[in-house]
Amino acid sequence: MPPNSIKAAQDRFVAVWGQMGSAWGISRTMAEVHALLYITGEPLCTDDIMERLQISRGNASMSMRALLDWGIVERVHRRGDRKEYFKAEGDVWAMFRAIVRERMKREVDPLRAQLYEIRDQTGERAGERAPRDQGADLLAHNRRLDELLRFFQTLEGVSNSFVSPAGRGLQAAAKILGYIGGGVGNSAGPSTEATDTKEAG
Amino acid sequence: MPPNSIKAAQDRFVAVWGQMGSAWGISRTMAEVHALLYITGEPLCTDDIMERLQISRGNASMSMRALLDWGIVERVHRRGDRKEYFKAEGDVWAMFRAIVRERMKREVDPLRAQLYEIRDQTGERAGERAPRDQGADLLAHNRRLDELLRFFQTLEGVSNSFVSPAGRGLQAAAKILGYIGGGVGNSAGPSTEATDTKEAG
DNA sequence: CGACGTTTTCAATCGTTTCTGAAACTTTCG
DNA sequence: CGAAAGTTTCAGAAACGATTGAAAACGTCG
Structure with a gap:
């Protein structure tokens, strides 16, 4: 060589x-x-x-x-x-945590803030009522925004539990989920395991 | 309005x-x-x-x-x-699942394949031994590649459990983790207030 | 079957992002 | 303090990806 x-x-x-x-x-x-x-x-x-x-x-x-x-x-x-x-950074998980933290901070949080603003923009203000015609559309529109917001809120939660000091939590969870998902076996041990991913469908 | x-x-x-x-x-x-x-x-x-x-x-x-x-x-x-x-697609979670599935398929899987190849490129071939000088460096180099591979393998598992038909699994898990995350006193909370999504139930 | 409405393709163009190189700035040391 | 070594900034150049528009392909209908 x-x-x-x-x-x-x-x-x-x-x-x-x-x-x-x-x-x-x-x-x-x-x-x-x-x-x-x-x-x-x-x-x-x-x-x-x-x-x-x-x-x-x-x-x-x-x-x-x-x-x-x-x-x-x-x-x-x-x-x-x-x-x-x-x-x-030598620890892959630490590295990935840092990346997630930063991207959440830079991209997802501002996005959430904007979505809230947009939601407020058509949100019913006190004592004001939407015209009858617009009512249904407006409701549906806001429902869609809300669903997105809900989703990002959950994402925020997941990311926090991953990123936080005690963030090894997700590392463990990931492994558990990994087992569920594909029976991927990964345990400690520096041995060169070239385990093929088994599809579980 | x-x-x-x-x-x-x-x-x-x-x-x-x-x-x-x-x-x-x-x-x-x-x-x-x-x-x-x-x-x-x-x-x-x-x-x-x-x-x-x-x-x-x-x-x-x-x-x-x-x-x-x-x-x-x-x-x-x-x-x-x-x-x-x-x-x-109207269901945010279904949409997100599709995105994850596609990005894994298009970007992460090929990446993994490449990493394996790179790993093999310096992997000891049968009966061949690395020069003494290179030994330590080579070992460390391969260890770093392996760590990355291990990580992506875990990621694959997580994504599969999310993407699969029974993928609601992660949706539930996400919520649980979300709660954990919310409960954990995470570092200087960036901008995570304003969590007043209206609950239908 | 030919004409028409619609969709797809693709070479040329355009706009954005990234990169360079040199100048300005900062820090360290004699 | 001034020189030397190192780092950052920034205007312009280059590279890249996105977008257009027109032509080809497709499929439908009369």
């Missing part, structure tokens, strides 16, 4: 992860930077990233900053070195 | 939903079309959509097709009318 096969695998991982990122509305480069930090597992500095990913300094800097904001990458200082190094 | 206030609310909903879509990697227009169908609740034809959303015929057609593929919009035929009409 050639000694640089790890590097090749890393490159491939970076590409794959970057692609996934862009499918989920995250800038490709940001995902790539994260991928690189995650897969190498060790702290890298801006120049390392620039060189390895062939991107500009500005881009590298911005992406790093964003990852820091997301809380899935942390600064590392080395004694006797003025450079800053960066290291990715 | 002016009779067109529903229309105004609909427009606003369309805008909000479209924005959300693009934040999650769905084309804005497609999300808008869906929003329109959902919020009006009744079947619309291509021309209705073109006019209301001010988009081209081609765009409307493509977006409709995509929504059909996602399984969150269905064709409706009207007797004595050659046009095709389209109607959005």
Whole structure:
């Protein structure tokens, strides 16, 4: 096995992860930077990233900053070195929790707020009554909004129980649900289990 | 209340939903079309959509097709009318299940497959041994890949239990978890007040 | 069967987002 | 304090995905 096969695998991982990122509305480069930090597992500095990913300094800097904001990458200082190094969160579940937390905060919460506003916009104000004609439509309209709101409220709850300090809760629940769903066996143990997913229909 | 206030609310909903879509990697227009169908609740034809959303015929057609593929919009035929009409799935949970199913199929499953390949790429082949130098790095590299794979496997399980015919399972679980989440003193509650959805019961 | 209304496709265009590179800024150290 | 090293910002350039509009395909009806 050639000694640089790890590097090749890393490159491939970076590409794959970057692609996934862009499918989920995250800038490709940001995902790539994260991928690189995650897969190498060790702290890298801006120049390392620039060189390895062939991107500009500005881009590298911005992406790093964003990852820091997301809380899935942390600064590392080395004694006797003025450079800053960066290291990715190593625990996949912690990483995912951070992502969920941020996306809820940035996208779902504002969305909920807007939906409430829209709901209020046609909500009956005190002492005012909708015209007879509009009544049914309005009711149905508001019912649909409410259903959406209810849904997002539930989602909020789920996400909180996942994200919270005691958030391992969902990790456990996920496993239980996993069993229900597909009989997916996953237990502790670093052994290379390449268990195939069994469809349960 | 002016009779067109529903229309105004609909427009606003369309805008909000479209924005959300693009934040999650769905084309804005497609999300808008869906929003329109959902919020009006009744079947619309291509021309209705073109006019209301001010988009081209081609765009409307493509977006409709995509929504059909996602399984969150269905064709409706009207007797004595050659046009095709389209109607959005009305049940929020069913809609969300369809979305999860599709995104898993299109994005997560391929990702998993790729990760397996990458894993195999450096996996020890029979009778071959990694050079001593690379040993530790390789082990750590593969461990990180495995963790990711394990995670996605669990995710797959959760999603299956959600998506499957008996998928109401997660709906119930979600509510339970939601309660837990609400009860748990979670970190500085972002903006989770205003939880006054009217209960029908 | 040919004409008409409707839907689909696709190359060209347009608009948005991302990326670059250089300048401005900040921090550290002699 | 000033120089050196590092980081951030930002206007313009490039890349990418979305959108259009016209033409082809489809299916129906007289």
